[in-house]
Amino acid sequence: MSLISTTITSPIGKIKITISNSKLIKIQLAAQNSPSQNDQNKLIQNVISQLQKYFTDANFFFNLPMQPKGTAFQQKVWRALQNIPCGETKTYGKLAKQLNTSPRAIGNACSKNPIPIIIPCHRVVSQNSDGGFMGKTAGKSLKIKKWLLEHEQ
DNA sequence: TATTCTTTTGGCG
DNA sequence: CGCCAAAAGAATA
Secondary structure (H helix, E strand, C coil): CCEEEEEEEECCEEEEEEEECCEEEEEEECCCCCCCCCCCCHHHHHHHHHHHHHHHCCCCCCCCCECCCCCHHHHHHHHHHCCCCCCCCEEHHHHHHHHCCCHHHHHHHHHCCCCCCCCCHHHEECCCCCCCECCECCCHHHHHHHHHHHHHC
């Protein structure tokens, strides 16, 4: 098992990319200072390239091998998230109705989304507020969320 | 198995 | 119009 991680700098801060067995398994936003050593991996460079394209053009469609570790329900939610059109936002309630579940479960799954940005959990908002992002309802995470939404609009 | 986390909804002042 | 409390589903230890 080869575990590779790299940190890059983006308009929204540092992004930590983690790859295992030639699959993207984790993306961490606002990462701490960590050494970017294993960036010679081919897939890592591909991920970096696609991320940079996204930051240039939000309509870019990610095409990466992902293997997010989660339950079947979570993966179903994450898959549904990727079907949200660019620039559009959906509420937890809408997604819940679409997946035939409850909004709270959706929020739970979104909070545990291991791959932000690529899995557009930032396009999911609450009905009355800006919603949460990565389990937080305020702070730097929300700033990133807002940036991403404006970027797509 | 129990606890915790997440949003939505309804009622009251 | 604004605030508070309760509910329902799922993940985690």
